[in-house]
Amino acid sequence: MRSCLVVDDSRVIRKVARRILEDLGYEISEAADGMEALAWCRAAMPDAILLDWNMPVMTGIEFLRRLRTEPGGEAPVVIFCTVENDLAHINEALDAGANEYIMKPFDGDIISLKFAEAGL
Amino acid sequence: MTAEEVALVVALCRARAGLKLAPDKTYLMESRLGPVARRESFDSVSDLLAAVRGRRDEALIWAVVEAVASGETAFFRDRTPFQAFREELIPQLARARGGHPIRVWSAACATGQEVYSLAMLAEEMAAEDPSLRIELAASDLSAKALERAQGGLYNQFEVQRGLPIRLLARYFENNDDQWRIAEAIRKRVRWRRINLVAGLTAIGRFDVVFCRHVLGHMTEEAQVKVLAELTQVIPEDGYLVLGQNEAVAGVGEAFRPVVGRPGLFRRNPDYRAAAA
Numbered sequence: 001m002r003s004c005l006v007v008d009d010s011r012v013i014r015k016v017a018r019r020i021l022e023d024l025g026y027e028i029s030e031a032a033d034g035m036e037a038l039a040w041c042r043a044a045m046p047d048a049i050l051l052d053w054n055m056p057v058m059t060g061i062e063f064l065r066r067l068r069t070e071p072g073g074e075a076p077v078v079i080f081c082t083v084e085n086d087l088a089h090i091n092e093a094l095d096a097g098a099n100e101y102i103m104k105p106f107d108g109d110i111i112s113l114k115f116a117e118a119g120l
Numbered sequence: 121m122t123a124e125e126v127a128l129v130v131a132l133c134r135a136r137a138g139l140k141l142a143p144d145k146t147y148l149m150e151s152r153l154g155p156v157a158r159r160e161s162f163d164s165v166s167d168l169l170a171a172v173r174g175r176r177d178e179a180l181i182w183a184v185v186e187a188v189a190s191g192e193t194a195f196f197r198d199r200t201p202f203q204a205f206r207e208e209l210i211p212q213l214a215r216a217r218g219g220h221p222i223r224v225w226s227a228a229c230a231t232g233q234e235v236y237s238l239a240m241l242a243e244e245m246a247a248e249d250p251s252l253r254i255e256l257a258a259s260d261l262s263a264k265a266l267e268r269a270q271g272g273l274y275n276q277f278e279v280q281r282g283l284p285i286r287l288l289a290r291y292f293e294n295n296d297d298q299w300r301i302a303e304a305i306r307k308r309v310r311w312r313r314i315n316l317v318a319g320l321t322a323i324g325r326f327d328v329v330f331c332r333h334v335l336g337h338m339t340e341e342a343q344v345k346v347l348a349e350l351t352q353v354i355p356e357d358g359y360l361v362l363g364q365n366e367a368v369a370g371v372g373e374a375f376r377p378v379v380g381r382p383g384l385f386r387r388n389p390d391y392r393a394a395a396a
Contacts, residue, residue, distance in 0.1 A: 090289050101285040110280045
């Protein structure tokens, strides 16, 4: 079973994303900020990461830059999922090594299409 | 809607656009015709249809047919036809045509996502091979849809259905949650209003015709007629692309499926002899 780490400081968003991704056949773990996510990844690198941008402690973009320098950190497919919906943010994310990008609000269709787009 | 109103809409769509509309699709008819009634300042769909019946006003009749005929679309819908287009169809046709342009037609382009997907691929391929010449045309029955398509403006939901983020970043500009496709991509496409059942003799030759999720909604008679005319549009080494799993009567007469490529067809070389 493929694994996906859902990183978002909103418990509601994590719950919604978990339900959608479990239906797509993923085993889900959750983190509430970038630092927690990094700890998860050091323990067990997931196949995919659904990543919010604005979070306390460590933002999504800081987490992504750190992740890509970690051993094995190149491997996970990272999909941003954020209210930041402008080209500057999208380009910054792609430059930092994001594979796909979802602009909130999202639904099940968008998640499943974007995961397919990212080759999952 | 009354049974008479439903019968009127079914008959109009059949006569004008060859559409086969099941009379039990009243929900679809009402949801499509509600906005037309409001736009044309009628109090209800019933009032709109009474006017259609009473006045026989061509513009009003077409507004009804176009609204009911409009279909779903998305960027890179079904994915695989676009992959085949880029990796197989275009390289093969480019070899066959030498330096001559490859002509591609999106034959029911709706709000433009299909033809713009092809245009972005054409742009990417031209960057790799500047000698490659691809000409894109798009048509639809609906003047309203064509107007939207030409504007190239999409909302945040539309640009997240099928469009890879790298292509969004490369070819779109955003203004809040509205996204406009780049001028360079828009300029690649020529637009025309074409009713597929009204005759295709004057439209010229196209090497690849995307005609997806259209014929499947037509009467068998209309399907056979359009397919027969498409054999005059598509050369023997060209391609017809239908929707995946789209059931089209008589497609096996005029065209032959490409094995292992669902939705992809080539001309049946024996067809012309059989028809003559």
